[in-house]
Amino acid sequence: MDFLRPDTLAEALALKAQRPDAVPIAGGTDVMVELNFDHRRPAALLDLTRIAELRSWDSAGGNGDGGTVRIGSGVPYTRIIDELGDRLPGLAMASRTVGSPQIRNRGTVGGNLGAASPAGDTHPVLLAGDATVEAASTRGTRLIPATEFYLGVKRHALEPDELITAVHVPVTRAPQQFAKVGTRNAMVIAVCSFAVALHPARQRVGAAVGSAAPTPRRASAAEEFLSAELTSANQWESPKPLLDSVKRRFGELVAEAANPIDDVRGSAAYRKHALSVLARRTLDWAWRDYSEKVT
Template sequence: MDFLRPATWEEALAAKAAHPEAVPIAGGTDLMVELNFGRRRPACLLDLGRIGELARWHREKGAVRLGAAVPYREIAAALGGPLPALAHAARAVGSPQIRNRGTVGGNLGTASPAGDAHPALLAAGAAVEAASVRGTRLIPVEEFFTGPRRNALAADELIRAVRIDPAGGPQEFAKVGTRNAMVVAVCSFALALDEAGRSVRTGIGSAAPTPRRAREAEEFLAGVLAEGGHWEDRRPPPPSAARRFAELAAAACAPIDDVRGSAAYRRHAVAVLARRTLDRTWTAYRGGERCA
């Protein structure tokens, strides 16, 4: 196995262009498990640990530009205000040791349907900044996942950052698992309300071949809130609407039976999470808070 360790981003892009088979590694919390158990044996590793810019975040044109190697620990500690759902998801990732090493860039690169960051990124409307020696492009996160553990990156591309607009209202993330953390989610759900845009966005994890949005549920709830004047008077949506929102969220799933749970249980659990996150986000909205 060859090991490449570029010192700059330009060197990393050149190395990836010359060795498109090279697998990038930063925190290594997913890849090292696969290597240790012999599930994967790449011909070449591309270590991005020396490239400091990947481990930093900043505001850029109103958005948060999150370097691909910013650890979950920092997201949870520093970004709870502008990115509440992602910060909440970061706190549910693994153990403290994993949160010190694991990154959103690695989560996206692995493209597991159960990645904890994915529902929050979908609900927030994030875009993935992919780069190569040919240039840089932004990929909407809902277009990034192309199949189980497959993504939209070209062979010579690397994830440089994730761009996310700050929350325009309350956001929530919830997942079902045998424990709060240190566990792969049976299913997960994120919900974001945008007061200025009068919009609703969702994200579902571990309940389909890829992370996905529940678009019919979003459109239904946005219509109920607009037609009923709920944005203006802050009255909660009626229970019948909350139930229908949950049903539509569950209908957006395409789960399977596996060792962590049955398909039927996942659909039921997503409906429960949809109702709970709606209740929590609306309670926060009524109180003028950004997140529950």
């Protein structure tokens, strides 16, 4: 197995073009486990840890609503939690549920995207928060909306010569929530997970489920339903407590968006049930928070 260690992004892209079979590695929290268990023996590893520009983030268009944070694919979860929690609340919440402190010091959103596991913790918030994945190759750079990124179980929209260089996440002061169910109170892989993001400027709600379908996916019908409810009742300008019937219907639609399986972590029926509960609760927390901010 070749171990390729580029010092610059240009070098990395050139190597990836030459060796499309090379597996990129940053924190190694996923790739190394697969190597250690002999589940995977790629012909080459492409180490991205020496590339400084992948390990930084910057704000474009200001730090207020309307701006975007571009997070290099090598920025570890710990830094997202510490440095970006005020601007990207959903992503920071999801990052806090990843593994242990040691794993959060090493693991990256870039890695989460590269693995594209349906159980990856950050996917639902990236979907609900309208994030975009930046992919680069020697041919150029393109932006892939998160909604178009996940193609199947551990499959994503990258071309073989492309690397994930960053994720672009819209800045928001509006409430976002993330919750995941696991059968342990910390350091647990998702049985199912859910993210909700309020977008008051566009009078929209984002909602997405994880670990409950072949890919992470948006709960579009739930989004449509709730967005329409809130807008028609003029709730964005003068928020009132949400009716139980609205929360319940939102939960049902979220559960309907899922297409889970029975596996060792949980039954399909439980996953659907739990998603509806998580959807009701997280919506409630986000909406209360929004109501307090507005009034």
